[in-house]
Amino acid sequence: MTAAPIRVPKIPGADEALQGWQDDRSRAPIATKIVIAGGFGVGKTTFVSSVSEITPLQTEALMTRASENVDDLAATPQKLTTTVAMDFGRITLDSDLVLYLFGTPGQQRFWFMWDDLMRGAIGAVVMVDTRRLEDSFPALDYFESCGLPYVIAVNHFQGTPVYEPEDVRDALSVPAKVPVVIMDARNRISVVDALLALVRFAVDISPE
Amino acid sequence: MTSASYKAGRVRPYSLTGGRTRSGHVLLVETFVATLETPDGAVEPALSGPASRMVPEIRAIIDLCRRMRSVAEVSALLKIPLGVVRVLLSDLADQGKIRVYGTGRGPGQPDRALLERVLSGLRRL
Amino acid sequence: MRRMLIVGAGQSGLQLALGLQAQGYEVTLMSNRTADEIRVGRVMSTQCMFHTALQHERDLEINFWEEQAPRIQGLGVSVAGPVTPLGHPRLVDWVGELDGCAQSVDQRLKMAGWMDAFERRGGRLVIHGATVSDLNFLAERYDLLLVAAGKGELGSLFGRDATRSPYTSPQRALAVAYVHGLAPRLEHPDLEAVRCNLVPDVGELYVMPALTASGRADILFWEAIPGGPADVFEGVTDPSEHLALTLELMEWFTPWEYGRATRVELTDAGGTLSGRYTPTVRDPIGRLPGGGLVLGVADVVVTNDPLTGQGSNSAAKCAASYLASIVEHGDRPFDEAWMRRTFARFWATARHVTKWTNAMLAPPPDHIVRLLGAAGQLPAVAHRFANGFDDPADFENFFYEPDKTAAYLEEAEAAGAAEVAEDAEDAEDGGTDAADVGDAIDTASEAAEQVG
Numbered sequence: 001m002t003a004a005p006i007r008v009p010k011i012p013g014a015d016e017a018l019q020g021w022q023d024d025r026s027r028a029p030i031a032t033k034i035v036i037a038g039g040f041g042v043g044k045t046t047f048v049s050s051v052s053e054i055t056p057l058q059t060e061a062l063m064t065r066a067s068e069n070v071d072d073l074a075a076t077p078q079k080l081t082t083t084v085a086m087d088f089g090r091i092t093l094d095s096d097l098v099l100y101l102f103g104t105p106g107q108q109r110f111w112f113m114w115d116d117l118m119r120g121a122i123g124a125v126v127m128v129d130t131r132r133l134e135d136s137f138p139a140l141d142y143f144e145s146c147g148l149p150y151v152i153a154v155n156h157f158q159g160t161p162v163y164e165p166e167d168v169r170d171a172l173s174v175p176a177k178v179p180v181v182i183m184d185a186r187n188r189i190s191v192v193d194a195l196l197a198l199v200r201f202a203v204d205i206s207p208e
Numbered sequence: 209m210t211s212a213s214y215k216a217g218r219v220r221p222y223s224l225t226g227g228r229t230r231s232g233h234v235l236l237v238e239t240f241v242a243t244l245e246t247p248d249g250a251v252e253p254a255l256s257g258p259a260s261r262m263v264p265e266i267r268a269i270i271d272l273c274r275r276m277r278s279v280a281e282v283s284a285l286l287k288i289p290l291g292v293v294r295v296l297l298s299d300l301a302d303q304g305k306i307r308v309y310g311t312g313r314g315p316g317q318p319d320r321a322l323l324e325r326v327l328s329g330l331r332r333l
Numbered sequence: 334m335r336r337m338l339i340v341g342a343g344q345s346g347l348q349l350a351l352g353l354q355a356q357g358y359e360v361t362l363m364s365n366r367t368a369d370e371i372r373v374g375r376v377m378s379t380q381c382m383f384h385t386a387l388q389h390e391r392d393l394e395i396n397f398w399e400e401q402a403p404r405i406q407g408l409g410v411s412v413a414g415p416v417t418p419l420g421h422p423r424l425v426d427w428v429g430e431l432d433g434c435a436q437s438v439d440q441r442l443k444m445a446g447w448m449d450a451f452e453r454r455g456g457r458l459v460i461h462g463a464t465v466s467d468l469n470f471l472a473e474r475y476d477l478l479l480v481a482a483g484k485g486e487l488g489s490l491f492g493r494d495a496t497r498s499p500y501t502s503p504q505r506a507l508a509v510a511y512v513h514g515l516a517p518r519l520e521h522p523d524l525e526a527v528r529c530n531l532v533p534d535v536g537e538l539y540v541m542p543a544l545t546a547s548g549r550a551d552i553l554f555w556e557a558i559p560g561g562p563a564d565v566f567e568g569v570t571d572p573s574e575h576l577a578l579t580l581e582l583m584e585w586f587t588p589w590e591y592g593r594a595t596r597v598e599l600t601d602a603g604g605t606l607s608g609r610y611t612p613t614v615r616d617p618i619g620r621l622p623g624g625g626l627v628l629g630v631a632d633v634v635v636t637n638d639p640l641t642g643q644g645s646n647s648a649a650k651c652a653a654s655y656l657a658s659i660v661e662h663g664d665r666p667f668d669e670a671w672m673r674r675t676f677a678r679f680w681a682t683a684r685h686v687t688k689w690t691n692a693m694l695a696p697p698p699d700h701i702v703r704l705l706g707a708a709g710q711l712p713a714v715a716h717r718f719a720n721g722f723d724d725p726a727d728f729e730n731f732f733y734e735p736d737k738t739a740a741y742l743e744e745a746e747a748a749g750a751a752e753v754a755e756d757a758e759d760a761e762d763g764g765t766d767a768a769d770v771g772d773a774i775d776t777a778s779e780a781a782e783q784v785g
Contacts, residue, residue, distance in 0.1 A: 024278045028240035030312030032326060033276065051333070057284035062466045062622060063486070085290070085464075088237075088280055093329025096312075100238045100278065112462035112485050115365060116290075118324040120236055120311065121327065122318055145570070148317065192333050200328045234367055234460045291467030294459045302457070315369065331707060 017053065019092045029092075033100040035117045037143070038127030041134025043155040043185035044103035045087055047127065050100065050191045052089020061085035065067035066165065085113055090162060101195075106139045114142055123202050125194055127185070130154060130163055133171055140172060149202040152180040153194040177205075235294045237280040240309040241301075243273040269296060273306060334359045335664070338475040340463040342366070342480025344380070344440065344648035345631035347447040349479065352656040354456050358463060361475070365462035365482070368445040372546070372615035375441045375603040376511055379526055379552050381405065381541050381642045382780050385651035397446055398438045403542035403549055403676050405435040407526030408719035409518070410705060413533065413586055420784025421588045427709040428526050429719025435527065437543035437552065439511070441603070462489060465621065474626025476661050477667040478661070480619060483633035491620030491629045497614035497687065503557040504612065504694040505536060505638050508566040510579045511543065511604035515551035516593035524660045527722075531705075533696070536563045537640060538589055550600045556640050556691075559609065562586075566607040575605040612638050617676035618669060626751045630655060635683050636688040642722065647686050654679040692701040692733060701736040711749045714742070763768070 020031045036044045048056045063083050086104045093099050102121075118124065124143050128136045136152075143150040154168050165180035174180065179197045183190040194202045235241075268286050270281055275284075283293040289291035335358050338777070339350050342364035350362045366374065382390075389721070409428035450481040452458050464486055468478055481489050518528065540553040548733065553576075557563035562583050562630035569575050576599050583591040599605065613632045619627040631651040639644055656677040697705070702756040708715040721727050 025242040025276060025307070028242075028276060028309030030322065031236075031240060032311075032313075032318055032322065033236075033238045054271070058283045059279060059280070059290055060287070060466070061289065061464050062469065086237075086280070088284070090278075091329075091333070093326060093332075097325055097329055098238075099326060099329070100280070102237065104279070109486070110463070112365065113209040116462055117237060119234065120238075120313075120317065122317065122323065172261045188333075192330055196327065196330050199323055199330060202318075203320060203327060204321055206317075208320065289464065289466040289470050291363065291459070291461040291463050292470045294461045295457075295471065298459055301679055315367075325641075 001050060010090065018099075019053070019114065020095060021092070021098070027096075029094075029096045029098045031098050031100065031118070033121050033141070034195060035121050035124040036101055036103040036127065037113065037124050037139040037154075038108050039106040039129065039132060040098055041138075042127045042132075042135065043127045044127055047153075047155070047185040047191055047194075048087060048089040048101045048103050051195070053092060054090050056087050056103075058087035059085045069170070083179045083180060085110070086117065094172045104208060106135060108138045114139075114146075116170065118148055121148065123151070123198050125149055125153045125198055128152055128154045128172070130166065130168065131157070131160060136172070140174065143174060144175075149198065149205060150178065151194065151198045151201055152178060153185075153197075154182045155185045156182055177201075217245050234237060234315075235297055235308065236311060237278065237290070238278050239279050239311060241273055241279060241282065241297055241306050242276050242309070244305060244307045263307050265292075266300065269293075269300065270305060276309075335476045335504040336474070337361070337479065337659075338363070338468075338471055339476050339479045339630075340468070340487065341480055341630070341633070342371075342444055342448055342458075343377070343481060343631075344444075344645045345652045346479070346481030347444060348389070348393065348395070348649060348652035349481065349630065349656055350451055350456060350473075351395050351447060352456075352652065354451065354454055355393060356656075356660055358659075359457075360451075361457045361459060362448075362451060363459050363461050363463045365460070365469075366446065367460050368448040371441055371448070372445045373603065374441060374597065375478070376509060376545075376597060376606050377444075378511055378606075378644060379437060379445075379539065379541060379543075379554050379639065380440050380541075380645040381435055381437040381643060382645050382649060383431070383435045385723050386646040387433070387436060392653075395447060395450065396441065397450075398544055399436065401434040402544035403525045405437070405525045405527055405542055406431055407521065407524050408435075408722055409521075409528045409532045409771045410708065410715075411528065411587070411589065411716070412705060413530065416585075423589060425531075425709050426520070426589075426704050427715045428521055428524065429708065429712070429715035429717070430722050432720055433723065433725070435722075435735075439540055439543060439545040439550070442544070442546055447700065448514050465490065466686055468627060469623045469625065470620045472621050472623060472627070475509055478625070478627040478669070479655070480627050481630035483629075483636070485671065487619075488633065490621070490627060490633055491615035491617070494616055495616045495683075497693055498612065500612050500613055503609035503638075504709065505640055506559055506564045506566060506609040507607060508555040508557065508575065508605040510553045510572075510576050511545055511550050511600040512553060512576070512597035513547065513550055514539070514597045515553075516596070518593065519776050528590065530587045530590060530649075531697075532563075535561050535582075535586055538583060538587050540591060541642075545600050545604075547600050551597075552678070552777070553581060553583070553594065553597075555579060556637075556638075569607065572599055572602055572605045575607065608640075610636060612636055612687070612694070614687060618672050626669060626672060628667075628744075634676070634683065635687060636696055637678070637687055640693050641690045641725070643686045643690060643725065646723075647683055650682055651679050652777040654682070657683060673691065682726065685729065689721070689725040689728045689732070692728075696734070701732070704732070704738050704742065707745070708730050711742075711745045713748060714745050 011104045060082050091099045102117045126139045169180050179201050181194050181197050183194050283290045301308045336360045337358050339346050340363045350360050353360050406545040411423050412425035525542045527541040535558040541552050543550050543552050555660040613636045617629045617634045633650040731737050
């Protein structure tokens with residue numbers, strides 16, 4: 001046996017309030033999810049933390065720079081770095097209904113994670129920082145092309161100018177039907193409003 | 209018919225009680241899994257399949273999943289890459305050590321009824 | 334029982350998985366898409382497979398679509414001449430008979446069906462886009478890791494082999510459309526054939542019969558020279574716009590093909606594909622951060638331009654070659670030396686595909702122009718060229734070196750003349766001299782430049 005033993009945390013999540021469904025192994029709640037996408041430092045983790053009933057968890061991945069471009073001619077095996085592949089939180093919406101929020105980095109090299117996370121998802125919240133609009137372009141391209149519902153959540157940082165949703169929409173060339181909300185990722189009510197905007201939009205475009 | 213076998217027949221139709229996972233079954237990040245106790249209550253690490261070379265990981269998963277867990281939680285809490293967790297869980301499900309629960313809905317995007325439930329759930333927050 | 338992990342559910346990954354499974358190996362297959370997602374997704378290739386490659390599938394008894402798929406019995410070449418006020422002439426137009434039939438089965442059908450079969454037969458299918466982290470963790474838990482999916486992060490594990498990769502940028506922009514309603518070629522209405530249309534300075538148009546979910550279809554496949562007049566598909570996301578562009582180019586550059594395409598419609602909303610990539614040969618062994626080794630399969634390590642339609646053929650040949658190497662190795666460890674030998678065995682055939690495809694990407698030298706023209710008069714030459722698609726190693730004997738081509742043509746002409754002597758009437762129909770064809774193609778190039 002060469003594998004290093006895995007140290008299991010004594011009772012992971014012991015500090016969290018236990019939900020009733022967690023100890024009932026006879027049946028599982030319905031699981032659903034929303035993906036939170038956006039550039040580095042745009043506030044995805046803050047967003048998830050503000051509304052999650054558990055301390056957000058994360059998974060890590062070894063990444064190469066070369067994976068940014070499949071046609072990279074210099075694609076010699078390169079130095080690997082460990083990065084967060086996704087972080088996620090959870091909201092129990094009802095005794096048999098759980099919503100997961102998965103945040104994942106916005107760079108194109110994480111598209112494999114987006115494909116995975118979007119399978120069966122309600123949709124995505126694409127977070128935008130008005131000081132670095134271009135960071136959100138890969139995520140916007142991705143969600144526009146995959147055809148699943150998404151909304152734009154402009155995370156307003158203190159001390160930066162406040163923009164109108166329509167200005168942001170124009171700057172990003174987002175289709176008129178896609179909701180744009182101005183929000184504060186630190187504020188739970190504001191985060192819930194952004195999630196509501198997405199789910200309402202998903203209902204609107206869902207077949208009767 | 210004993211009550212135990214009667215109960216086994218009453219699991220929700222989308223629950224998978226060991227054996228082969230159904231064709232095309234996907235372990236989504238939010239898919240719930242839980243350890244299946246053997247009749248005597250003991251849970252032995254798998255001794256065949258790729259899992260036999262991953263006894264510590266297998267033991268850790270079985271311990272962790274005594275409470276209902278999502279696939280993503282197993283990966284994050286045990287610091288095992290997501291793909292490895294998927295391989296091990298599918299192995300354990302085949303061996304009847306782990307129950308993989310359906311997500312409670314069909315493949316593809318959630319239907320309107322479910323979206324309405326999520327909407328009212330969010331409004332209550 | 335030996336444990337194998339295969340990443341990637343394409344032609345090579347699945348063929349290898351099914352082959353190993355049949356030999357009693359315990360196989361885990363990772364695919365980033367489910368069978369259903371593949372079925373309803375976008376087309377992936379043109380996948381016209383010739384006899385040798387199809388035989389590998391028959392050997393494994395996974396030729397599930399052989400009865401339904403059109404039996405392609407010929408391969409034709411047309412060369413477009415300069416545009417004239419009277420129309421668009423063809424300088425060369427012939428069809429060579431294939432010794433064994435070819436078939437093209439939409440990979441959405443095939444891969445989804447094979448995935449289902451793999452699972453039905455007890456294989457473990459894990460839906461997951463594999464990462465370096467996953468493989469690093471799994472390396473010591475499996476006897477062998479095979480990477481048969483080159484897109485994304487895993488491709489970066491395999492370093493480029495500059496000595497075997499002459500190109501540093503894409504040489505064609507590909508644009509594929511699957512259609513129903515294409516009429517047969519007037520010249521051979523009863524013969525199913527792949528038609529290769531060479532348009533100097535523009536690119537190539539391939540037309541080939543295929544089987545898709547909605548039945549018999551044809552594939553219209555433009556290979557545009559980057560920056561040339563047919564390089565117009567980039568950024569086109571609407572499938573009907575893609576088809577309209579395909580037909581517009583056909584009307585202008587290959588009107589003889591357009592004539593039978595006036596009533597076509599796309600097979601489905603996923604029936605189009607466009608893209609471009611650089612032909613690249615890589616080191617077949619990838620080294621994981623923890624020291625584990627992975628062996629690259631087929632186009633992960635040998636990527637050719639789709640120009641010669643060899644992608645799926647090479648994938649099938651690679652899977653068959655690797656399968657033999659694995660089985661012959663028995664219980665011994667799959668170490669680096671074994672990996673090198675295994676790749677070398679595949680490369681012995683793959684190198685011919687790479688050499689030929691890279692040669693075809695370049696503007697044709699005079700001796701090739703003469704060869705293509707001569708095939709119009711000499712069925713034996715047409716036959717030999719057509720069957721080179723099945724076994725590109727044969728091109729070594731008559732294609733690359735002007736001397737060898739000249740010697741072969743001389744021989745073929747002598748043999749042809751002997752036949753002609755037997756039937757003097759046919760001699761009256763002597764066609765264009767091959768040298769004239771060469772001049773005409775030069776003129777065609779100039780005309781195409783003006784069009785562009």
